[in-house]
Amino acid sequence: MELRIIEERPNPLMKRTEYRFEVAHSTEATPSRDAVRAEVAKAVKVPKDRVIIERMNAKFGTAKTLGDAVAYQTKEAAEKTVREHILIRNGLKQKAEKAAPGTEAAAPTPAPAVAPAAEKKGG
Secondary structure, eight states: OEEEEEEEEEEGGGTEEEEEEEEEOTTSOOOOHHHHHHHHHHHHTOOGGGEEEEEEEEOTTSSEEEEEEEEESSHHHHHHHSOHHHHHHTTSSOOOOOOOTTSSOOOOOOOOOOOOOOOOOOO
8 A cells, every 4th residue: 555645735824734635555455544544644744643544535436535534633623623533433432322112111001092994883
């Protein structure tokens, strides 16, 4: 896997630096988001927990993946700014699990009321 930074834009207002990258992976499958995060962190010399991969798009028919990454100045700035589902995708936050049905002490739902059938008159 060979990573190349195409564009770098500082964004001091959001306390981050935004990157556009290209990954060439001619001998292997599309790399995982975690592997690309590690490569971007190494390339821009930032700890991995402050790097967020916003999106990755593999080009059909080629062995190249284009994407956008962001390196924050602090981990707190990343957690405050980045949307929750992006944090979950990057492994920086755990997905909130829904309670299994039957584990809550809720009242059972009543059965639906059925109207009585009308009597048929014989003819």
